[in-house]
Every structure is written in C-alpha cells, then in structure tokens.
Amino acid sequence: MAATVAGTLPPSTDGVLAIPALARERRLVHGFSTVALGSMRAGPAASSPLTPSRKALAAALDLQTEGLAVLGAVHGARVERVDEAAGRVEGCDGLVTDRSAVPLFATFADCYPVLLFDPGRPALALVHAGWRGAAAGVAAEAVATLVREYGSRPADMEAGLGPGICARCYEVGEEVASHFPPECLQPSPGGRFLLDIRAHLRGQLSEAGLLAGHIHDLPICTRETPELPSHRRSPDGSRFACLAALR
Ligand SMILES: [Zn+2]
Numbered sequence: 001m002a003a004t005v006a007g008t009l010p011p012s013t014d015g016v017l018a019i020p021a022l023a024r025e026r027r028l029v030h031g032f033s034t035v036a037l038g039s040m041r042a043g044p045a046a047s048s049p050l051t052p053s054r055k056a057l058a059a060a061l062d063l064q065t066e067g068l069a070v071l072g073a074v075h076g077a078r079v080e081r082v083d084e085a086a087g088r089v090e091g092c093d094g095l096v097t098d099r100s101a102v103p104l105f106a107t108f109a110d111c112y113p114v115l116l117f118d119p120g121r122p123a124l125a126l127v128h129a130g131w132r133g134a135a136a137g138v139a140a141e142a143v144a145t146l147v148r149e150y151g152s153r154p155a156d157m158e159a160g161l162g163p164g165i166c167a168r169c170y171e172v173g174e175e176v177a178s179h180f181p182p183e184c185l186q187p188s189p190g191g192r193f194l195l196d197i198r199a200h201l202r203g204q205l206s207e208a209g210l211l212a213g214h215i216h217d218l219p220i221c222t223r224e225t226p227e228l229p230s231h232r233r234s235p236d237g238s239r240f241a242c243l244a245a246l247r
Helices: 052-060 131-136 138-150 197-207
Strands: 028-033 069-071 079-081 087-089 094-097 104-108 112-118 123-129 158-161 185-187 193-195 215-217 240-246
Touching (some): 069 094, 094 104, 104 112, 104 123, 112 197, 112 240, 197 215
Parallel strands (some): 079 094
Antiparallel strands (some): 112 123
16 A cells, blocks of 8 residues: 655645646546646535636646536535536435536545546546444445446456545544544554545445455555645644546
C-alpha cells in the first residue's frame, strides 16, 4: 500500500489534483479541488448547485456543467444511476453514469472520494465514503451498481481513492471501531483506536472483485495538508470537491 504523504502536494498549476493512473485514461476526466479554488460547499440556494468555486473547478477541467449531478451524501450505502442533468441527488452516497454529458460532483472534508471507471463501456462511479458509508459497504455497492446497470466486470474496473484522513490522524472510539475489522485498527496513544479508512476501502474493492493493480491512490491526508479542507483540523464547513466525467 502506498504510504500517506503529509503536507506535500504533487505539483499543480491550477489548484486541481488528480490520481496519476486515472489521469492517463483517455475516456475519463477527473480532479480534486484544493483551497486555491475556494471552498466547494453548497451555496445558500440548494436549487443552484453551481457556486463560483465549483464553476472554477469545472473550468479548470474544461468540463461543461449543464448536466451536472451532485451527490447529496447522507453517510449511507445507497448508489443511484443518473442518465441526465440531475442537480442535487438526495439520499445517496454514490452516483453512476455512462453519459459523458453528466459530470459527477461530490464534496468532502476528511471523508474519502472513491472513483470507479469501467473503460470498456465506458461507465463511471463517484462515491463519498466516511466511516459510516465505508462500514455500510458503499464502495462495494458502487461496484455492484456498475455491474447491474451496465454489465461492467469488476476485473475490468479501475478505482481511485482520493485524499482523505489518514490512519495516524483518525482517532475513534469503540462505538466506531466496532464496525471495522481488526486489520484496519491500531490502538491509539489515548487508549482509543486509529482507524484506517483507506485500507478498509481498498479491502472492500478487492473483495468486490477489483484487481489490486487496478486500485490507485492519491495518498494525501486531508488533516495534515493545509491545501485541503479537513473537518478534524478545522471544522468550519469548508469542503473540497471531486468532479469527474466520461468523455
Ligand atoms: Zn494524517
């Protein structure tokens, strides 16, 4: 597994990060915003999901946003298929599409972005995975949804885990730890537990049939990286975003 990098970002001229292995995919566009583009939290009007910061991210990726689908995120395991401009899709933590006109968008601040890409169809999934969603199996559910909706095969899929809070920084109590297998947990100095969500998500994708060499990382810890919003470091409501689309 790739070691998590603290406080060091790969070079970026436009305030957008990418997972190198997925950036090489010809039919996929994706990026993660940094604070250089501002917070990606929703504006006051839920009916207008496009804030200036979000428009700047779309522009940096050269993506049209008329067809945007925005993940509502409720910390569950429900995944929805979107075929057309959807605005904000409530009540789910994963979106799948096979339409290039439907970019997928979600926001994060320590929770993990998970991208799934089937280059054959092609088809795309974007997942929001905090501890509740990870424990509920949201990444595996996204794999299953691609299989069910598009006939994708897990062994063909490429996955990308974006920035998120690392195991050194994510201390949890017994009530959270009890949802995870022992291999994702270490005792913390404070007598609690350090939870490795990234390792758990990798394991979940492997169990769902993805090949180890197809699970890629941007191993950056949000809490230790000032260029990314982190709820644990600064619970001010700031968010970074993942925007991804087929082309
Ligand atoms: Zn960390």
